[in-house]
Amino acid sequence: MPASLSSTLLDWYDGHARVLPWRNPPGAPVPNDPAWPYRVWLSEVMLQQTTVAAVKPYFEKFTVRWPNVDALAAAPDEDIMAAWAGLGYYSRARNLAKCAKAVSERGGFPQTEPELRELPGLGAYTAAAIAAIAFGARAVVVDANVERVVSRLFNIEEPLPGSRKVIRARADEITPSARSGDFAQAMMDLGSSICTSKAPKCLACPLINPCEGRKAGEPERLPVKPPKKAKPQRSGTAFWIERDSHVWLVTRQGTGMLGGMKALPDDGWTARSDGTGAPPIEADWQEIGAVTHTFTHAHLSLCVQRAETTSDPQGVGEWWPFSDIGEAGLPTLFAKAARLVLA
Template sequence: MTIQSGTASALLAWYDAHARELPWRAQPGAALPDPYRVWLSEVMLQQTTVAAVKPYFEKFTERWPDVFALAAAPDEDIMAAWAGLGYYSRARNLVKCARAVAELGSFPETEAELLKLPGLGAYTAAAIASIAFGQRAVVVDANVERVVSRLFAIEQPLPGSRKQIRIDAASITPEQRAGDFAQAMMDLGSGICTTRDPKCLLCPLIAGCKAQKTGDPARLPVKPVKKAKPVRQGTTFWIEHDGKVWLETREGTGMLGGMRSLPDDGWHSGGDGDRKAPHAAKWQDAGVVRHTFTHFSLELSVKRGLAESTEINRSGEWWPIDQIESAGLPTLFAKAARLVLAQD
């Protein structure tokens, strides 16, 4: 029996017995899930764990139960609700896509039409088409890359191997239950065919797995050596006045775009920041917070000062300090806020 002929049936039988219960998922045999919930979950799950996504997904769907409600929501409310989930360009694209779908009246049902939506890439289009609409589409995420690399013993390193991974993934994707098959591959990669110490004896695909026969499946996929991330320095300013702190809303594009934040020295524009503080004050050093972004790490010095008046020479707003948790600060600035407040 070839890999192609046996994989789908074996994996779907395993999935029928072991499918994870997730708030956005329809269990095997149930009606297809709401495309809005599939789309929202897939956007949130990009580079983010299931455990981290669950509370955000539940908060979003409770507040905005369908794509029309989300499309009608103010940008700042969506960005604030997204705070802490990271990769904020996803939230900006979420808004654009929701409004495009609302204008169309519904989600398109085919992979090709889904790809026309703003901010919706090849992976997400394939996932929605297969999972929400039952279309045959080849869904390849990091889990699927790992499973396919091992199943076919693909020796070429990533990212160069991705073309072959997609060809091999297409060869085992069935015409029927393609959505269940995609989710089964994700579950297999998440719980069985893991990055380290894969549980091969529990795997439904062990009989046809070429990497397992070599005795070292964890070696695949071959990944390039990671380069050390550069470290940037910057400064952020905690400006208090009468029980409130000064917050700014960042420009809609770029680092943490569209999010509320503490004012800073412009570190995000590339290199060390050089913008002056938005207010003349006697600054105190509150400490340093560290945060890792995709391409660099940041050491952010936190300066604390008192404003004698409410006049600030940059646009922004005064926010009650005792309600700072509701401001929707991204993780970096939430760390800075906690650093300051811990000193009171």
């Protein structure tokens, strides 16, 4: 079955592949372009836990501003973080900057999975995807879409995450030596458009005949997932300090939540604890309202307070004009707070 299955899927992909700005046409040879691995890597990092629709404008913005890995490596980290603002999961942007520097220092991307995994921020999936798509190597590429397709194709009943070893072994069985990159992208496209998590379109699926999950009668229940843990509710306060139509912005420290991003001063809230509510300066504070945001590990309700001052607050920061606040590169949470105040 593996050979005929992979051929069937590749035939389907040849006629149904999504046209994406980081993708090579089906069946085309790997481009002889030094920027090609960079584009593949950038797209794969951006697509982690993020939709194609959300990634497209960011990918275009990055590749116009930084057309190759050397250009990105030379960019200040704060510029990269600002350009990433709104895409979420900001540790990806920090790792992007680190990885670009590492690749530039070594003179280009390595071409093997083991070497790729040594780069900052590259796990098993990303390394395999780059090896297969950027360099044409045979690699077993398993993301959430592939997990779903393989679980249903082989009717794997064991719940995640315990089933991942079996899923990978089964994916290895059906991955061809030729066109490995196309096969990986075909599996992803199948999972995103046909073998969807809810209401899979089995009658349109090229793999309907060999699919054991379909034969068992309930493919939509696979893969079996453990129940989700409830996210805790956290609360905090952001402080809008203004002077002469400028707002005081700080850069968040460390590698924690929104680390390295421009932001409003806040009261020290985290995903594990509420904020103290203490303002950074003595002033006549006015409560404007609250904004909410959901992070990976917690829900946050952020109270927004506003005050005017005639002097610089203590600590490192900068005055940013209201009229240019959209160019500050604020993460979504603080962009919401800014919109609330300026409304």
